[in-house]
Amino acid sequence: MPQTVRGVIARSKGAEVEVVDIVVPDPGPGEAVVRVEACGVCHTDLHYREGGINDEFPFLLGHEAAGTVEAVGEGVRDVAPGDFVILNWRAVCGQCRACAKGRPWYCFATHNATQKMTLAEGDPMAGTELSPALGIGAFIEKTLVAAGQCTKVDREASAAAAGLLGCGVMAGFGAAVNTGGVSRGDSVAVIGCGGVGDAAVAGAALAGATTVIAVDVDDRKLEGARRFGATHTVNSRETDPVEAIRELTGGHGADVVIEAVGRPETYRQAFYARDLAGTVVLVGVPTPEMEITLPLLDVFGRGGALRSSWYGDCLPSRDFPMLIDLYRQGRFDLDGFVSETIGLEEVEQAFDKMHGGEVLRSVVVLDQKKEQV
Incomplete structure (x- = not known):
């Protein structure tokens, strides 16, 4: 059954972000529902809020995320419930001309979930479809993505650090x-x-x-x-x-x-x-x-x-596990990129700190106890 969870949206251009109730549908064919554990606050999210990407408001913000697969739809083979994954915004198709030439990191037909998450009952815009940032939308307790946007990695890395590979650190x-x-x-x-x-x-x-x-x-x-x-x-x-x-x-x-x-x-x-x-x-x-x-x-x-x-010309299935291995070996300091951990309600303040150059990355942590990194 569809689930109602809390998430952070930008309702209109330049408006402060809000924490609202959002309906997440069950995963359809080729889709996965991921319980988000942590998500970095990236400058791209601020671009979305300010209308610098496009005007498809309301946006569900957040995209530098890691979490646990909760459910998968028909035909999904590469990840399963219980897998710890980093989300990526370039799920390769495997069929376009770049993929056919053996250069999938240039895939010209990357894809996202087909279904849409919507604003829940009681909201003034109830039923409105949300535009997830970079096809992910991870300032939320659970999100719906294409299964190809999930890359399984070793859980030894903290979610707060691992999620940053989903965008800025990998780039x-x-x-x-x-x-x-x-x-x-x-x-x-x-x-x-x-x-x-x-x-x-x-x-x-x-x-x-x-x-x-x-x-x-x-x-x-x-x-x-x-x-x-x-x-x-x-x-x-x-x-x-x-x-x-x-x-x-x-x-x-x-x-x-x-x-x-x-x-x-x-x-x-x-x-x-x-x-x-x-x-x-x-x-x-x-x-x-x-x-x-x-x-x-x-x-x-x-x-x-x-x-x-x-995106750093990356291939997530190749590069994310490799970087996590380097982290486990003590050769790549992922933890050093995490300036602070915050809650969903603190995203707007994190944007202010970003503007002021006070942080490298604020990271939203979505379980009861914030991770210590």
């Missing part, structure tokens, strides 16, 4: 390792040291980069980047970051520069801070109106590659 780590191809002895610069940038720093260090330069305007964030493996830091409010990166790399520029901000001015810095034949990776998400102009001769003359990283 940053993958930008360095998958998209940027960082390898032993490389020099790497990361511009923007929030959760995604710090994950890129950690990925570069783990891949064997010998010089890892963190760039930000906030000394607190730069200090945090050192904990994840940065060998040098540059406050770009005080120092020209392009010149600083060149100076730290023998006058050449970095082999790989990862732009984790998503702004024209920082992308330009990344472009000119790389070595000849180096790689720029854009993983920061720009807004629709942003544009950039570069001299075409410089694009040609500097060679190398200008790449965009979609």
Whole structure:
């Protein structure tokens, strides 16, 4: 039978989020109901609330989540009730032209649950279908997703930490390792040291980069980047970051520069801070109106590659278990990304802390006792 649970919605553009009752249907073919244990508060959720993604309100927010499969629909084979899973927003189809070419991380036909969760009786908009953030909607006690959005992993990792692989940490780590191809002895610069940038720093260090330069305007964030493996830091409010990166790399520029901000001015810095034949990776998400102009001769003359990283070019079935194994071995500090654990009622305050640069990640924990990480 359908269940009524509590969840966090953005009812209209710019309005403060609300905790309301939501109806979750039984899973249909290819679907799963997951009891959410923890979900990170990502900047993308704020974009949804502010109408920066689309205008399909009301939104059910939350997408960086881990939890336990409670029920599955007909035809589901890869996960079963009781499995501990991380949710992902790119459930690959296995049939599109990217999948057919053996590059499923570029799947062009990713899918979500067919059925919709709705506002419960008693709400002024009762029966209204909700738009789940990134097809997940995990600021909720239980959520309905496509079974392909569930990746089974070892439960040894705390849900608060493991869930962050569902978006920001995977995006940053993958930008360095998958998209940027960082390898032993490389020099790497990361511009923007929030959760995604710090994950890129950690990925570069783990891949064997010998010089890892963190760039930000906030000394607190730069200090945090050192904990994840940065060998040098540059406050770009005080120092020209392009010149600083060149100076730290023998006058050449970095082999790989990862732009984790998503702004024209920082992308330009990344472009000119790389070595000849180096790689720029854009993983920061720009807004629709942003544009950039570069001299075409410089694009040609500097060679190398200008790449965009979609979700860290990850394949969840491959990358999530691998990163959890690295965590279990003590080689990847997932716990370090969790600044605080909060309840559903504290999501709006978490957005304020995010704006103020006070946290790396606030994580909503949905059981009676908050996890200690």
